[in-house]
Amino acid sequence: MVDMDVSYAEISSSPSQRMMRSLFGRGIPYWSLLIFGLVVIAAIGGENIAPHDPNGLDLGSAFKPPSWLEGGSIDYLLGTDNLGRDIFSRMIAGARVTLTVAVYAIVISGGIGALIGMIAGYFGKIVDTFIMRLVDIQMSIPSLALALVIATVLSPSLTTVIVVISITYWTWYARIIRGEILSLKERDYVALAKVAGCSTTTIFVRHLLPNILNTLLVLASLQVGQVIIFEASLSFLGLGIQSPDVSWGLMLADARNYIGNAWWAITLPGVAIMLTCLSANLIGDWLRDTLDPKRRQL
């Protein structure tokens, strides 16, 4: 009887519980789409929709706390950093760089990695051995050391960050996709496609690619967070985004020295990174389920 009471209590959930369920449960991830949508709008709008100049120095109003805290003003919604720059405006401006890096890096590393992984897995033998040794070698090089070399050669910039991240992460895709293909190519429908007279290209596009999309989506959505953090590390080391450009990672790096005086200057971009990553992961899960014909009707 006690158990039944408990389950009854769970069924008649409060609005906040229902909200949590819509965020973490099945179905369309409204919250994630909303957050990600806002980030995308910020990235498109950039400086144009920011209330202040993201690089506008105003030492007189440095270290202002967010508006809801004592000493904060509505003028600086999320407070200011050590140079008196508006954190809200910088976050809006930083969304563009952060998202650009994430999208390019994921598309490039995912595309190259998946293609190479498919080739290695499908053709096997010497091709596989060669590619996988290359991947092993690549993976044994510390990515930051590699980034240092590449950034020195190419000079630090947005492009460099994208190149470095792509070079670091393609191996990740290649390994996992190769494993998937190894099992997929043994499926009878691949053999039957050959029997039907399909070309290798057709088999790749029609039979292999659609069946690794799930994995690719999950990998890509998990990678969003890693890319943002990696970009932050590069920018922190002075190898990535350079002022006056802003990125969330650069904001973290800049605010680190003042964490005792102004916790918000490092926390709020951190929260933005976290929420963006979480949204990306949930949207990725949802897309995976939606694109899979087996799950579509569930």
Added chain:
Amino acid sequence: MTMTMPDTAVAATAPLLEIRNLTKRFNAHGGGVVRAVENVSFSIGRGETFALVGESGCGKTTLTKLVLGLEKPTSGEILFHGADLATASSKAMHGYRRQAQAVFQDPYSSLNPRMRVSKIIAEPLMAHGIGDRDSQRARVLEMLDVVGLPKTAADLYPHEFSGGQRQRVAIARALSLKPAFMVLDEPISALDVSVRAQILNLLADIQDEFGLTYLIVAHDLALVEHFSSSVGVMYLGSMAELGPTESVFSHPKHPYTQALLASVPRPDPDHRAPVGVIYGEIGSAMAPPPGCKFHPRCPYAVDICKTTPPVDRELAPGQLVACHLAETIVPPVQSSIAPL
């Protein structure tokens, strides 16, 4: 839709598929050679059904892969309409694929889960550039009708069907090119007992309707007796016995064939396993026994069996037996195998 068919007069006598001294060896990991198929020869006449039987690991599946061009033979010839597949150009191979299709055992693995049934069935047509969208669609609906599925099935995904229905889809796909030859690799063994007979009847019906030649792999001997006109019994990559189904089943001459037939369960409580039942496991294809490969398990084996590989000898019309002692072995009493 024009198919190049050879002279009908020739076709009536020449076999559709002829396999000569076919051998396939694989290099195993860590050295060693797997002798999957060794010096196998047989032929299948037009409209005939040839069954391959044998234990797991005897090379049946490798043989079908060779016949379908999914593997290249190490040596030997696979002649289809007299042209050798092993040395065929990729263009000739593409032409062959139009005439030779396949249905595999597991209908859950043989249909791409991401493709609609209409596309699955139309895919062979697309691969050969036959017809436009509309005529392909018409062919899809026609094939669905032939295999007894409703037209509405065309727009569904494979997971929306049962195993038996999936196998019908697989058959419709194999039929869509209107091939002359079809490989059936254990087409019913993954299905529920209740739908096996339906699928078998369907296969028999389309064979008549489309004039198909079948190469069927099976381990269900009752099915083979019922379904095929010729049978080849394989053991460890070699053909032990080969001939018309009727004579092989009524007068099995190879001890292995006798043992296989004797091991079929009978729906008779008084029936006891007859003498000649074999024990042990099939040998290793990496290190097959010398002489006759079957000798370690053969109750009749003598010295010559351990040293000299037997050659095929025709001991009855069309019945080839690879056994030194075939004439001297008295087969155990056979009663006809009960139907499914």
